[in-house]
Amino acid sequence: MFKLACASLWNRRVSAWLTVLAIAVSSLLLLGVERLKTQTQNNFANTISATDLIVGGRTGSTQLLLSSVFHIGNLTSTISWDSYQHLKSLPGVAWSIPLAMGDSVRGFPVVATTGDYFEFFRYGQQQPLSFADGAMFANEQQLVVGAEVAVQLGLRVGDPVTVAHGSGGPSFSQHDDHPFVVSGILQRTGTPVDQALYIALEGLGLVHGEYIPASVESGDHGHNHHDHNHDDEHAEPPVYTLSAVLLGLQSKPLALRLQRDINTYRAEPMTAIIPGVALQEFWRTMQVFERALFSISVLVVITGLIGMLTTLLASLRERRREMAILRAIGAGPVQIFSLLVSEALVLTSAGLVLAVAGLFGVIGLGGELLQQWFGLSLSATGLTAAEWRLIAAILVAALFLSLVPAWRAYRLALADGLSVKL
Amino acid sequence: MSACITLEHVRFRWPGAQHHTLDIPQLSIQRGEQVLLRGPSGCGKSTLLSLIAGIHCPTEGQLQVLNQPLTALNQRQRDRLRANEIGYIFQQFNLLPYLSAVANVALACQFAPARRQRLQQQGLSVDQASAALLTRLGLSTAEQQLHAQQLSVGQQQRVAAARALLGAPALIIADEPTSALDQAHRDAFIEVLFEQCAAQQSTLLFVTHDATLAKHFARVIEFTAINAVQREAKHV
Numbered sequence: 119m120f121k122l123a124c125a126s127l128w129n130r131r132v133s134a135w136l137t138v139l140a141i142a143v144s145s146l147l148l149l150g151v152e153r154l155k156t157q158t159q160n161n162f163a164n165t166i167s168a169t170d171l172i173v174g175g176r177t178g179s180t181q182l183l184l185s186s187v188f189h190i191g192n193l194t195s196t197i198s199w200d201s202y203q204h205l206k207s208l209p210g211v212a213w214s215i216p217l218a219m220g221d222s223v224r225g226f227p228v229v230a231t232t233g234d235y236f237e238f239f240r241y242g243q244q245q246p247l248s249f250a251d252g253a254m255f256a257n258e259q260q261l262v263v264g265a266e267v268a269v270q271l272g273l274r275v276g277d278p279v280t281v282a283h284g285s286g287g288p289s290f291s292q293h294d295d296h297p298f299v300v301s302g303i304l305q306r307t308g309t310p311v312d313q314a315l316y317i318a319l320e321g322l323g324l325v326h327g328e329y330i331p332a333s334v335e336s337g338d339h340g341h342n343h344h345d346h347n348h349d350d351e352h353a354e355p356p357v358y359t360l361s362a363v364l365l366g367l368q369s370k371p372l373a374l375r376l377q378r379d380i381n382t383y384r385a386e387p388m389t390a391i392i393p394g395v396a397l398q399e400f401w402r403t404m405q406v407f408e409r410a411l412f413s414i415s416v417l418v419v420i421t422g423l424i425g426m427l428t429t430l431l432a433s434l435r436e437r438r439r440e441m442a443i444l445r446a447i448g449a450g451p452v453q454i455f456s457l458l459v460s461e462a463l464v465l466t467s468a469g470l471v472l473a474v475a476g477l478f479g480v481i482g483l484g485g486e487l488l489q490q491w492f493g494l495s496l497s498a499t500g501l502t503a504a505e506w507r508l509i510a511a512i513l514v515a516a517l518f519l520s521l522v523p524a525w526r527a528y529r530l531a532l533a534d535g536l537s538v539k540l
Numbered sequence: 541m542s543a544c545i546t547l548e549h550v551r552f553r554w555p556g557a558q559h560h561t562l563d564i565p566q567l568s569i570q571r572g573e574q575v576l577l578r579g580p581s582g583c584g585k586s587t588l589l590s591l592i593a594g595i596h597c598p599t600e601g602q603l604q605v606l607n608q609p610l611t612a613l614n615q616r617q618r619d620r621l622r623a624n625e626i627g628y629i630f631q632q633f634n635l636l637p638y639l640s641a642v643a644n645v646a647l648a649c650q651f652a653p654a655r656r657q658r659l660q661q662q663g664l665s666v667d668q669a670s671a672a673l674l675t676r677l678g679l680s681t682a683e684q685q686l687h688a689q690q691l692s693v694g695q696q697q698r699v700a701a702a703r704a705l706l707g708a709p710a711l712i713i714a715d716e717p718t719s720a721l722d723q724a725h726r727d728a729f730i731e732v733l734f735e736q737c738a739a740q741q742s743t744l745l746f747v748t749h750d751a752t753l754a755k756h757f758a759r760v761i762e763f764t765a766i767n768a769v770q771r772e773a774k775h776v
């Protein structure tokens with residue numbers, strides 16, 4: 119029966135191929151969306167780990183998350199250096215990473231931080247950052263480059279880099295008098311870490327004229343910035359304001375209490391978020407789009423299957439002679455029925471095989487482009503359980519839809535018998 | 541000789557029709573007989589054949605084929621009986637156009653385990669037997685591999701005959717198989733059909749409206765003589 123179904127389909131191969139193609143393309147869309155969804159979600163969850171709190175000026179939690187972790191958007195509110203000192207001194211804080219952002223190199227964000235960033239920052243499953251080449255910045259004129267930036271800008275250790283103020287392209291005011299030199303290139307992480315450059319806070323202060331290195335300081339006492347904080351007990355801060363601070367705590371359960379304390383800090387309005395919670399909240403807002411995309415692709419698959427239904431139904435008219443011959447050699451209506459069901463399954467399976475091949479083809483051949491153009495990183499891992507479930511669902515849907523032409527063929531076979539008047 | 545086909549008071553009416561198409565008080569055909577059933581167009585010959593083939597069921601009466609009371613069998617049993625024991629030849633378009641001639645013949649065993657078994661007993665595979673039968677019916681090895689649509693109508697009918705004959709079913713039913721052939725081909729076709737039926741002791745029920753074929757057959761049944769339904773009555 120199966121062989122007959124194949125032979126019969128081969129006889130109608132043009133329409134059969136088109137049907138297979140429609141099913142393949144629509145299933146590819148569905149599988150692609152599914153893969154995109156899960157892998158982006160994973161990438162998302164992998165962007166940051168070990169950090170218990172992210173603190174910034176008074177702002178929305180999504181905005182703080184996006185700017186501090188994903189380097190998306192600008193934070194208008196900041197926190198002062200004094201508040202940072204306060205945060206560091208809070209009980210239970212194990213480590214802190216100050217972040218100051220706002221500058222860029224040819225569109226890639228520049229993050230000013232301290233050496234603690236390379237020591238304490240974790241992504242994925244508690245993975246630390248490591249250097250592919252060179253080392254972390256040793257002074258305010260050195261700069262560390264994320265893996266993707268290094269590739270895109272063709273930067274190597276020792277190369278000079280000019281930092282521009284603002285996040286735009288090179289047309290923005292460039293701090294030409296403070297060129298940086300690449301001191302190290304980070305190992306690829308698959309997170310936004312790859313997409314940024316890192317300088318010391320002092321480097322940023324220097325660029326913005328907020329900080330005078332000690333050597334210059336001792337030579338030139340007349341600098342007004344120095345005079346300004348002359349009687350301050352603390353050392354001169356490298357910058358006056360920070361965009362965000364990442365905090366690691368001695369024990370995770372402390373996070374909730376500290377969050378409340380920080381959010382109600384009197385001296386300066388601040389926002390503290392727990393990264394895991396904020397990521398989930400953000401993901402929930404993203405789910406609206408993701409669900410919409412998924413629903414659309416489900417509808418497209420249904421369209422593909424209805425196309426198959428139409429083709430099969432239309433073919434029945436020309437195939438009444440074929441059915442009568444099969445009846446004559448002893449096929450019962452049940453066999454005619456199963457012939458049409460198996461045809462539908464053959465078409466759908468072929469479409470699905472093509473779709474899966476297409477999925478891996480797109481990821482394998484076009485993965486690079488997707489990464490570059492849309493920042494989507496898809497990996498060609500084997501089919502996940504969810505993807506298998508989708509494939510099974512499509513097959514089951516095809517099976518159910520095929521009952522329509524199968525039933526019609528069954529009725530025709532009974533009515534026509536052996537006498538087909540064409 | 542035992543009976544191959546027996547009809548007693550068989551009546552048949554198409555669903556929705558006002559009159560009976562068939563009303564046959566009695567008809568009996570013995571095993572091994574070669575019978576010509578002759579009648580004018582539209583009198584119900586094909587209808588009778590579809591009853592005998594177990595496609596449709598008599599509205600009333602008793603119909604036995606090969607000692608099986610068809611009226612007592614269910615759809616699947618009738619389909620199985622047809623597959624195993626009845627070879628059917630249509631007037632035209634007997635073949636699946638997308639299969640080769642030999643594959644079309646082999647199709648006869650698709651739903652017919654008994655036919656396959658009989659071939660096995662002769663030590664033949666389905667393909668071997670199909671090819672051998674086609675050779676005997678006059679198709680060259682090259683022609684046997686051609687697709688059905690590449691064959692002439694006469695060749696197609698011989699392939700159809702081979703399919704009906706494969707695996708020695710007890711009954712061969714031919715519904716005007718020669719009406720698309722010319723005189724010479726028609727006679728040749730009937731000749732080989734007779735030969736093969738005799739060789740494997742199959743009963744042959746041959747239907748036609750062509751009176752000139754009667755000379756080939758030992759027994760000729762005039763359809764109007766056995767069918768009590770008057771054609772005129774149908775048109776009233």
Ligand SMILES: Nc1ncnc2c1ncn2[C@@H]1O[C@H](COP(=O)(O)OP(=O)(O)OP(=O)(O)O)[C@@H](O)[C@H]1O
Nearest residue numbers: 533537554561580581582583584585586587588749
């Ligand atoms: N599938 C069908 N449904 C309803 N009525 C039918 C059907 N097939 C045949 N009939 C009716 O049964 C009658 C006999 O038809 P049938 O095909 O048996 O004639 P026939 O003797 O085989 O004619 P011919 O020699 O032209 O083949 C016709 O009047 C026809 O209208």
Ligand SMILES: [Mg+2]
Nearest residue numbers: 585586587715
């Ligand atoms: Mg007829």
